[in-house]
Amino acid sequence: VGTKAVRTARASKPGVDAGAGAGERSYHHGDLRQALIEAGETLLAERGVEGFSLRECARRAGVSASAPAHHFGNATGLLTAIATLGFEGLAVAMQRAVRQAGASPQARLQAIGGAYIAYALAHPARFRVVFGSLPLDRGDAALAAAAKRAYEMLAAAIAALPGRASVPQDSAKADLVLAWSSVHGFACLALDGQLPLGDAKDRTAALRKLTRQVVERLPRGNR
Amino acid sequence: VGTKAVRTARASKPGVDAGAGAGERSYHHGDLRQALIEAGETLLAERGVEGFSLRECARRAGVSASAPAHHFGNATGLLTAIATLGFEGLAVAMQRAVRQAGASPQARLQAIGGAYIAYALAHPARFRVVFGSLPLDRGDAALAAAAKRAYEMLAAAIAALPGRASVPQDSAKADLVLAWSSVHGFACLALDGQLPLGDAKDRTAALRKLTRQVVERLPRGNR
DNA sequence: TGTACATCAGTGAACGCGCGTTCACTGATGTAC
DNA sequence: TGTACATCAGTGAACGCGCGTTCACTGATGTAC
Numbered sequence: 018v019g020t021k022a023v024r025t026a027r028a029s030k031p032g033v034d035a036g037a038g039a040g041e042r043s044y045h046h047g048d049l050r051q052a053l054i055e056a057g058e059t060l061l062a063e064r065g066v067e068g069f070s071l072r073e074c075a076r077r078a079g080v081s082a083s084a085p086a087h088h089f090g091n092a093t094g095l096l097t098a099i100a101t102l103g104f105e106g107l108a109v110a111m112q113r114a115v116r117q118a119g120a121s122p123q124a125r126l127q128a129i130g131g132a133y134i135a136y137a138l139a140h141p142a143r144f145r146v147v148f149g150s151l152p153l154d155r156g157d158a159a160l161a162a163a164a165k166r167a168y169e170m171l172a173a174a175i176a177a178l179p180g181r182a183s184v185p186q187d188s189a190k191a192d193l194v195l196a197w198s199s200v201h202g203f204a205c206l207a208l209d210g211q212l213p214l215g216d217a218k219d220r221t222a223a224l225r226k227l228t229r230q231v232v233e234r235l236p237r238g239n240r
Numbered sequence: 241v242g243t244k245a246v247r248t249a250r251a252s253k254p255g256v257d258a259g260a261g262a263g264e265r266s267y268h269h270g271d272l273r274q275a276l277i278e279a280g281e282t283l284l285a286e287r288g289v290e291g292f293s294l295r296e297c298a299r300r301a302g303v304s305a306s307a308p309a310h311h312f313g314n315a316t317g318l319l320t321a322i323a324t325l326g327f328e329g330l331a332v333a334m335q336r337a338v339r340q341a342g343a344s345p346q347a348r349l350q351a352i353g354g355a356y357i358a359y360a361l362a363h364p365a366r367f368r369v370v371f372g373s374l375p376l377d378r379g380d381a382a383l384a385a386a387a388k389r390a391y392e393m394l395a396a397a398i399a400a401l402p403g404r405a406s407v408p409q410d411s412a413k414a415d416l417v418l419a420w421s422s423v424h425g426f427a428c429l430a431l432d433g434q435l436p437l438g439d440a441k442d443r444t445a446a447l448r449k450l451t452r453q454v455v456e457r458l459p460r461g462n463r
Numbered sequence: 464t465g466t467a468c469a470t471c472a473g474t475g476a477a478c479g480c481g482c483g484t485t486c487a488c489t490g491a492t493g494t495a496c
Numbered sequence: 497t498g499t500a501c502a503t504c505a506g507t508g509a510a511c512g513c514g515c516g517t518t519c520a521c522t523g524a525t526g527t528a529c
Contacts, residue, residue, distance in 0.1 A: 045472055045524060065373045066289060072515060081474050086517075088472090145373060148432055150288040168436075191446040194426070194435055198450060202425025203417070209371055212417055213391075223414040230418060234457045268491060268505055295482060304507050309484075311505090 050088045052078040054102065057095055061142035066149055071095065096146055097154040103143035104163035110136040111170045122177040123232050129174050130200045130228035137204035144208065148201075171197060180237035192235050199231050273311045273321075275301040280322055284365035289372055294318065319369055320377040326366035327386035333359040334393045345400040346455050352397050353423045353451035360427035367431065371424075394420060403460035419454050426450055 046052065056077035061069055071092045072082045089095040114132035118124045137144040172193055175181065206212050214220045269275065279300035284292055294315045295305045312318040337355035341347045360367040395416055398404065429435050437443045
């Protein structure tokens with residue numbers, strides 16, 4: 018009975034199977050790791066941090082409750098993988114924004130801020146895992162590397178502003194905190210639905226104002 | 241046995257009993273509502289959002305598992321009460337900061353920002369309940385009133401800045417979002433331990449820089 | 464090309480646990496007369 | 497001041513549930529010869 022139920026569940030999601038002509042999947046999943054991560058994100062998006070469970074992820078991936086242990090060990094392992102994706106996605110989104118923003122350092126920094134917020138709103142589950150209070154394996158190497166990459170993109174964008182070369186390091190740090198705080202706060206409040214902004218147009222306007230002012234208020238070094 | 245255990249638990253927290261000479265508490269608690277709220281906050285602080293449960297709150301208050309239902313109905317009710325406290329405390333803290341900051345509108349706004357962050361760091365559990373993803377009864381009248389009070393303090397402080405009378409309403413809204421985002425983001429990142437700031441001194445310096453710049457960059461209306 | 468075997472990736476039953484909630488109950492308190 | 501009674505605020509046993517994790521197992525795959 019169990020096997021049949023699994024097959025039915027899988028058959029309802031065609032196109033996920035790797036190889037194998039028919040819609041049926043074989044005993045092995047193909048890419049359970051990936052499927053569990055996706056299930057986890059969907060679950061978090063649907064039920065929030067409270068509703069997350071490893072068993073439900075397994076259920077959604079069409080797999081027995083004990084299967085996830087082979088890939089992630091435990092729930093923290095899966096959440097850590099999702100958080101890593103979150104940092105990586107953030108870095109990629111910021112990278113892309115920089116490329117599209119042209120050569121002006123100001124425009125680039127502004128674009129990074131916009132990309133940060135857009136990413137948070139597009140992937141609320143990932144964002145909440147990264148910056149929420151769920152248990153993560155903070156010692157995980159992949160997680161730390163992804164976090165560092167995202168962090169350094171922001172730092173580099175600030176350092177590239179005119180006149181910043183002469184800014185002392187701890188002052189540069191404080192400026193990074195300032196810029197990051199603004200953008201991060203906006204993302205959090207927007208995600209929580211706390212912002213007193215009516216429609217998406219209001220929000221876009223406020224967002225643009227915010228990123229512009231963040232750029233403008235970063236002091237130049239040589240004054 | 242149950243009753244005895246309860247008595248022992250209560251006896252270990254002297255001074256909580258209302259009236260009654262001896263350390264023993266009677267059948268009635270005295271102020272269970274308050275005790276449950278405090279237990280909830282401690283629990284959240286200790287175990288985070290994940291570790292919260294109504295039963296554990298009852299246990300810590302030295303009371304049976306079914307007692308909380310008399311006061312809060314369910315877990316969401318207790319969390320809503322904590323969130324209400326959070327907004328009220330935030331409003332009170334900001335109020336106090338304004339009073340101590342003197343007459344200058346700039347200094348007042350800056351003080352409000354500092355008070356917001358200080359409150360978040362001093363009451364992480366409340367702050368996380370207010371702005372986290374835990375289920376709350378958003379229709380609760382007390383909660384809505386407290387939220388409104390806190391929100392309007394910030395709005396009033398911004399409106400009191402020189403030249404702001406002529407700023408159109410939607411632009412004022414966007415400015416409020418800007419100021420709130422900066423301060424809120426700083427508080428969130430600091431709570432999550434994400435800020436690359438070494439000690440409390442670093443943090444205070446960054447905080448001061450942040451609130452100052454927020455104030456300076458709010459545009460005047462009459463230009 | 465065939466065969467033996469190791470390894471990988473899954474199953475499914477079982478465990479013990481803590482949870483929220485319900486229920487009939489009872490001790491303590493307050494109020495009317 | 498005393499008594500009857502309503503109401504309030506708790507008890508504790510019981511329920512069914514979903515959870516994470518363990519365990520012996522087995523089907524599928526890959527590799528050595």
